[in-house]
Every structure is written in C-alpha cells, then in structure tokens.
C-alpha cells in the first residue's frame with residue numbers, strides 16, 4: 001500500500017494544476033476554492049478523529065475563530081493575508097490546547113459534548129461581542145487576498161490555496177507515518193499499554209487537537225479573504241457535523257480520504273439544489289447508503305480492498321533486523337537493575353489489598369511473585385508500574401524514587417511490563433506494535449516528522465530494524481505485517497514481551513505470562529525468560545504456574561492477604577509451612593502441585 005502514496009500525491013498535484021485550466025467560469029473556480037478550504041479542515045480533523053480516535057463536533061468553532069481573527073487583524077491592523085494566517089494559526093492552536101485539556105477526564109460522547117459547547121460559545125461570542133465582531137451583521141469589507149503588499153489575482157489566490165492544501169496533506173501524512181502518528185493510534189487503541197510504554201496520552205492528544213485546530217484556523221482566515229465578508233451564521237453546529245462527516249465518509253485515518261469526503265460534501269449540496277424539496281432527504285439517504293456499504297469510508301474501504309487484492313508479504317525482510325542482543329544489551333548489560341519496594345500499603349476504601357509489603361528484586365535476577373487469588377499480586381504490579389498510587393510506602397529502581405510518579409514516567413525510568421489480559425494495539429501490525437515500544441528511544445521532533453528530515457528517516461529505519469530483530473527474538477518475524485488482533489493468543493503474549501523489550505527496560509515485569517498457554521508454549525516461554533535474564537535484564541514474574549517458577553526463578557516471594565509471608569529460593573519457599581498453609585489451608589499437603597488461578 002505504501003508504494004501507492006507517491007502516486008496519490010502526484011495525482012493530487014496534477015488535479016490541483018488542471019482544475020483552474022479546465023474550469024469554465026469564475027463560479028466554478030470559486031466553488032472549487034471553497035472545497036480546498038473545507039478539505040484543509042477535514043485533513044487536519046482527520047488527525048484528531050482518524051489517528052487519535054477523538055470526536056470533535058466543534059470544528060466550526062475553530063474555523064470561525066480563524067475567520068474572525070484573520071478578518072479582525074486584516075481590517076483593523078492592516079495585516080496581509082499571510083500574517084493574518086499566522087496570527088489565526090497561533091490563536092486556534094492555543095484553543096486547541098485548551099480543548100485538549102478535558103480529554104484528561106472525559107472521552108467519547110462526553111468529549112463530543114465539550115466540543116459542541118465550545119462551538120456554541122464561539123458562535124455566541126461572535127454574535128454578542130458587537131464592538132469587535134460586528135454582531136449579527138458580521139465583518140464586511142475584508143480586503144482582497146494579499147501577500148507582502150501585493151494583491152493576489154483570482155488564480156494566484158487559487159495557487160495559494162492549492163499549495164496550502166497540498167502541503168497540509170503531505171504534512172499530515174508524514175505525521176501519520178512518524179512516531180507521533182503511531183503514538184496517536186496507540187493511545188486511541190489502548191491507553192493503558194501506551195502509558196506502560198512511556199507515552200504520555202495527554203501530550204499525544206494535545207498534539208492531535210493542535211493540528212486539527214491550526215488547520216481549521218488557517219482555513220478560516222482563507223475563507224474570510226475569499227468571501228470578503230463573514231457573519232456568525234456561516235459557522236453553525238451543522239457545519240461542525242459536516243466537517244466530521246467529510247472525514248468519516250472519505251475514510252478516517254486514510255491520507256486522501258478526507259479530500260474525497262470534502263469534495264463530495266461540498267459539491268453534493270450544489271448538485272442537489274435543483275431537487276429543492278428533496279435535497280436534504282437525498283443528501284441524507286446517499287450518506288446513509290455509502291456508510292452502510294462502505295463502513296470504513298470510501299478510501300478506507302478501497303484501501304482494505306487493495307490490501308486484500310495485493311497482499312504485502314506477512315514476513316519482515318530477511319536480514320533487515322538488528323539482533324535483539326545488540327538492541328537490548330547497552331541498556332541492560334552494563335547496569336543490572338535493582339527494584340526495592342519498602343512497606344507498600346495500598347487500600348481500596350476499607351479493604352487493604354497490600355499491607356506493608358516489602359520486596360527486593362536483586363540486579364539481574366528472575367524474581368517470582370506468587371500467592372493465592374486475591375493475595376494482592378496485581379495490586380503490587382499495578383502500584384510499582386504507576387497505575388495505582390500507594391497509600392503508604394516507597395519503591396525505587398536503582399535508587400530512583402518511583403512513588404508518586406505516573407505510569408509513563410516510571411516506564412521511562414526503565415520498567416516495562418506486560419498485562420495479565422494482553423493489551424495489544426489490535427489494529428496496528430505486529431511490527432508497529434513493537435515500534436511503539438521503541439518509541440522512547442526516538443528523539444526527532446514534530447518538525448522533523450512533518451518534513452521527513454534525514455534524522456527522522458535514519459531513526460525510523462533504526463527503529464524498524466530493531467523491531468524486526470526483537471520479533472525474531474520472540475519468534476514472530478513471520479507475522480510482522482499481520483494485524484496484531486489476528487494473532488493466536490499464545491503469539492499475542494509473545495508480542496507483548498517483544499514490545500515491552502523494545503522499550504529497553506532494565507526491569508521487565510511479566511504479569512501471568514503463562515496464563516492460557518499450552519504446555520509447549522510454556523516451555524518456550526521458559527526458554528525466553530532465561531534468554532532475557534541472560535541479557536542482564538532483571539525480571540519480576542507474577543505467575544501461578546509453579547513448574548515454570550521452579551524452573552526459572554532465582555527468588556520467590558509469596559503474598560497472602562496483602563502481606564509478604566516468605567521470600568527465599570524456590571526450593572525453600574515450597575517447603576515453607578506458612579506457604580503451604582496459605583495455598584491449601586493446611587500444612588499437611590506439599591505445595592509442589594501446580595496451582596490454578
């Protein structure tokens with residue numbers, strides 16, 4: 001599929017050049033320029049909706065903000081169109097940050113309501129703040145499009161719009177295939193896993209909101225200059241719905257989809273005008289039909305079809321990968337990590353899930369944490385990885401105090417984890433899942449991503465090669481381009497381990513990695529844990545599978561009712577009467593048998 005993108009960009013450029021040559025009159029050209037402006041909004045909104053998975057129904061508010069800002073600085077301060085665009089981009093970007101803030105607490109339908117409220121507020125401010133906005137009369141006599149003191153002719157202005165749209169499509173596409181696009185997709189699919197890999201969801205979502213806001217703001221200023229007149233009734237809630245529909249109809253997350261959606265939703269109402277009475281009905285019915293037949297939008301569905309017809313090889317290119325040992329050793333080999341938890345207490349209301357639990361994972365060892373159901377193992381894991389905050393107590397990794405840190409900050413210190421119920425990014429490929437794990441080691445910025453700078457390409461290449469090597473390490477190189485959700489369960493568990501390793505941890509926390517695996521898969525897991533430990537990575541293993549623990553653990557700590565009742569070598573622990581008592585309620589049985597969870 002990626003081979004088709006250059007062709008798509010070429011086709012888009014050819015179309016943008018051909019249209020003004022082919023358009024018969026000024027009205028046609030003007031309508032096409034309106035489409036270019038709407039397409040710009042849709043392309044930016046696609047980053048928010050398609051990549052970050054957030055729904056905004058307030059885009060008309062940002063469009064209005066850009067329009068009014070541009071119109072005000074142009075009419076009152078004499079700014080030319082380019083300077084007006086810069087001011088409105090900054091203004092809209094600022095509001096993008098403000099709009100992103102509620103996502104810390106609300107998502108889905110609640111976020112949609114917040115964005116609707118924003119759109120309504122902008123509309124009302126535009127009506128009520130008469131001295132600035134002209135109230136319902138709006139702002140008239142906006143100067144003709146101009147740049148650097150020169151007035152732009154109709155065709156020159158078309159050129160500016162076409163170039164801006166083309167650059168917006170290229171920039172958002174580059175963002176999509178960079179670490180930022182991957183981060184957005186990852187956060188949208190599993191925020192928990194993304195945090196555990198060191199991604200800050202708030203920052204990722206803010207970037208998506210800012211991109212969507214800035215493009216809408218610039219489009220707004222272009223609109224004001226095209227129309228020479230703006231008023232509040234041009235930016236209604238219905239427009240916000242239309243912008244969102246452009247993205248969904250064209251194909252959310254696809255590079256060219258929003259253009260197709262914007263084209264249809266700009267021209268369709270025009271074509272349907274002759275059916276006066278039936279116009280709205282026909283419009284709605286057509287949309288419904290398309291969405292029913294093509295649920296992933298037009299370009300999204302075409303993309304899926306192309307992938308089915310011309311499937312890419314599932315496996316990664318032979319010899320492309322960097323050996324996992326080379327990727328992991330510099331981070332783990334030199335300094336083996338020590339985790340120390342001191343008197344950790346976690347209470348949920350009246351229930352004490354952990355009671356002054358202390359534990360020390362010695363540098364380079366495999367340390368197993370066991371205990372009957374409800375003993376507090378998951379609570380311990382979730383606490384030291386930052387998903388729960390301890391009520392009391394402290395814990396540190398190589399002397400760095402972790403208590404009070406958030407999960408993504410702890411991940412960045414060098415602790416990576418897997419999950420009891422696997423938390424993969426299901427829609428991403430197996431390779432991309434591991435590349436998200438590698439994310440923290442990439443250092444290029446947003447500008448480098450948008451421009452596809454040499455540094456960005458080099459780092460991406462290294463990331464890809466390291467990810468392929470890690471897939472080979474866990475035996476998944478043959479599934480590199482398969483969507484993660486299609487992997488059998490046993491392989492999903494392995495993928496989670498590869499992804500966690502990609503983060504370059506010094507301590508790897510495996511939460512019941514053997515649950516649901518076959519005997520053969522457990523044997524392979526055992527070998528894998530040994531190899532990981534062999535690289536100098538300390539491992540904390542939460543497990544019920546006694547045989548596995550006996551085989552790989554250097555130390556076993558036993559929890560019961562939130563308290564540590566034993567911590568010793570596997571052999572000593574399994575003969576400890578308190579442990580036998582905890583597991584069987586009597587000291588008469590041996591604890592050698594495998595327990596079940």
Ligand SMILES: Nc1ncnc2c1ncn2[C@@H]1O[C@H](COP(=O)(O)OP(=O)(O)OP(=O)(O)O)[C@@H](O)[C@H]1O
Nearest residue numbers: 348351353371372373374375376377378379380597
């Ligand atoms: N978020 C939570 N809110 C309230 N109580 C919780 C929460 N998480 C765990 N608990 C309670 O804390 C106690 C310890 O649970 P935890 O899940 O840590 O045990 P576990 O040893 O991991 O059990 P299992 O082997 O079944 O996974 C249980 O009584 C559980 O009900």
